[in-house]
Amino acid sequence: MMNTIDLRGVQPTRAAFERLVPRPVVDVRVAMTVADELIHEVRTRGAVALAEQAEKFDGGAPASIRVPAADIAAAVDALAPDVRAALEEAIVRVRQATAVQVPPAAETAIGPGATIVQRWQPVERAGLYVPGGKAVYPSSVVMNAVPAQVAGVSSIALASPPQREFGGAVHPTILGAAGLLGIDEVYAMGGAGAIGALAYGVEDIGLDPVQVITGPGNIYVAAAKRLVRGQTGIDSEAGTTEILVIADDAADARYVAADLISQAEHDEAAASLLVTDSPAFADRVTAELEALAGATKHAERVRTALGGQQSAIVLVDDLAAAAAFSNAYGPEHLELQTADPDAVLALIQNAGAIFVGPTAPVSLGDYLAGSNHVLPTGGQARFSPGLGAYSFLRPQQVIRYDREALRTVADRIVALSSAEDLPAHGEAVTIRFA
Numbered sequence: 001m002m003n004t005i006d007l008r009g010v011q012p013t014r015a016a017f018e019r020l021v022p023r024p025v026v027d028v029r030v031a032m033t034v035a036d037e038l039i040h041e042v043r044t045r046g047a048v049a050l051a052e053q054a055e056k057f058d059g060g061a062p063a064s065i066r067v068p069a070a071d072i073a074a075a076v077d078a079l080a081p082d083v084r085a086a087l088e089e090a091i092v093r094v095r096q097a098t099a100v101q102v103p104p105a106a107e108t109a110i111g112p113g114a115t116i117v118q119r120w121q122p123v124e125r126a127g128l129y130v131p132g133g134k135a136v137y138p139s140s141v142v143m144n145a146v147p148a149q150v151a152g153v154s155s156i157a158l159a160s161p162p163q164r165e166f167g168g169a170v171h172p173t174i175l176g177a178a179g180l181l182g183i184d185e186v187y188a189m190g191g192a193g194a195i196g197a198l199a200y201g202v203e204d205i206g207l208d209p210v211q212v213i214t215g216p217g218n219i220y221v222a223a224a225k226r227l228v229r230g231q232t233g234i235d236s237e238a239g240t241t242e243i244l245v246i247a248d249d250a251a252d253a254r255y256v257a258a259d260l261i262s263q264a265e266h267d268e269a270a271a272s273l274l275v276t277d278s279p280a281f282a283d284r285v286t287a288e289l290e291a292l293a294g295a296t297k298h299a300e301r302v303r304t305a306l307g308g309q310q311s312a313i314v315l316v317d318d319l320a321a322a323a324a325f326s327n328a329y330g331p332e333h334l335e336l337q338t339a340d341p342d343a344v345l346a347l348i349q350n351a352g353a354i355f356v357g358p359t360a361p362v363s364l365g366d367y368l369a370g371s372n373h374v375l376p377t378g379g380q381a382r383f384s385p386g387l388g389a390y391s392f393l394r395p396q397q398v399i400r401y402d403r404e405a406l407r408t409v410a411d412r413i414v415a416l417s418s419a420e421d422l423p424a425h426g427e428a429v430t431i432r433f434a
């Protein structure tokens with residue numbers, strides 16, 4: 001079912017693996033052309049364009065793009081008790097693990113009368129994207145909103161695609177999750193158009209632009225986030241799901257197969273990779289995949305994702321080579337299912353989130369571990385973190401020098417300002433002592 005890449009005997013250098021690493025089928029740059037046009041339509045024609053896009057992509061426009069407050073309250077009341085309890089538990093756990101992401105202000109005494117304070121300032125207004133195309137993601141409401149609230153963002157707008165089966169309204173469980181978190185500004189809009197609307201605002205529905213847009217989505221959402229970056233901040237481009245499992249002969253092939261399938265379930269373009277030093281284990285996983293894949297609800301989507309170019313079983317010489325491959329790939333999710341996972345963990349540099357051992361599957365992190373499931377894809381884990389309170393915070397330095405402290409560095413400032421041929425800079429200091 002999955003294609004095999006045999007890297008045994010290949011020198012485990014980053015360059016060698018980067019040449020051989022399969023990347024997701026559709027490049028985000030290809031989707032940028034489409035996304036650019038959709039954003040342009042929303043900027044120029046506002047709500048009319050959003051309604052047209054809803055008809056075209058979501059199968060129906062909402063009665064009102066801004067969701068009435070009463071609908072959010074009703075959705076909270078209508079939540080199934082088990083779903084409500086699970087959302088509440090997720091909120092508590094994510095809040096707990098997110099609290100450590102807000103550093104206290106820190107003061108550095110540079111010398112007598114001279115201090116620099118570093119403080120962490122939240123953005124005023126954030127836009128949260130909650131996907132809702134092939135699946136709906138109430139869990140992503142929690143993963144977006146909790147970090148924004150922990151960071152201290154005072155104004156939050158949430159966007160999620162209109163749902164055909166609910167007459168173009170936002171999915172009720174998404175509304176219920178938003179209501180549980182006290183979010184009352186929700187818009188029924190999806191894809192690139194929604195990202196454009198959050199970034200630039202839409203006057204005719206009273207949507208003010210936001211300073212940061214976060215949240216996962218498909219390739220068009222990721223492309224749109226790349227396009228509006230600069231107008232707004234973004235978290236990472238948390239696009240089409242990826243899972244990479246490093247496993248050896250000691251792992252349970254059934255668990256590994258189930259985990260590869262679980263993430264393939266998101267999207268035909270999802271990437272599921274197994275990297276192993278054991279061809280015999282790879283064969284066992286293949287057999288389990290055959291046994292399990294057909295029995296899942298979204299079997300066709302799963303088969304397409306697993307059989308796609310972006311998914312593979314990668315054979316390597318040893319676990320050090322497996323870690324080197326994974327570092328070159330920079331997966332969104334990395335699972336370590338080996339006899340000594342901590343030894344492999346010590347070799348890992350690049351991953352959105354790392355799941356250690358046989359009882360920490362990615363699905364745990366998707367919903368309830370307490371960690372955040374909005375994670376970088378497309379190799380961005382090599383330089384971007386997952387979503388967290390810090391995604392809504394900016395470090396700011398606050399500078400205080402008294403007169404004597406300024407006097408001690410005045411000559412140095414003059415020297416540097418002369419060296420840069422910017423003498424007015426020096427004079428702005430010396431004028432204070434004339």
Ligand SMILES: NC(=O)c1ccc[n+]([C@@H]2O[C@H](COP(=O)([O-])OP(=O)(O)OC[C@H]3O[C@@H](n4cnc5c(N)ncnc54)[C@H](O)[C@@H]3O)[C@@H](O)[C@H]2O)c1
Nearest residue numbers: 057131132133134161190191216217218238241266374375
């Ligand atoms: N990386 C992460 O943290 C993370 C987390 C959860 C989900 N995901 C991923 O998010 C994605 C969710 O995708 P989804 O489709 O279910 O929901 P989505 O909300 O991301 O996408 C649906 C929207 O895409 C747009 N769209 C659909 N077809 C289009 C086309 N042909 N041209 C232009 N725009 C189009 C429409 O506007 C539609 O409303 C999946 O790929 C999943 O793997 C990633």
Ligand SMILES: N[C@H](CO)Cc1c[nH]c[nH+]1
Nearest residue numbers: 137139140241242366373
């Ligand atoms: N695995 C997704 C991140 O790529 C998150 C998610 C939400 N619901 C289920 N899974």
Ligand SMILES: [Zn+2]
Nearest residue numbers: 262263266366
């Ligand atoms: Zn998932």
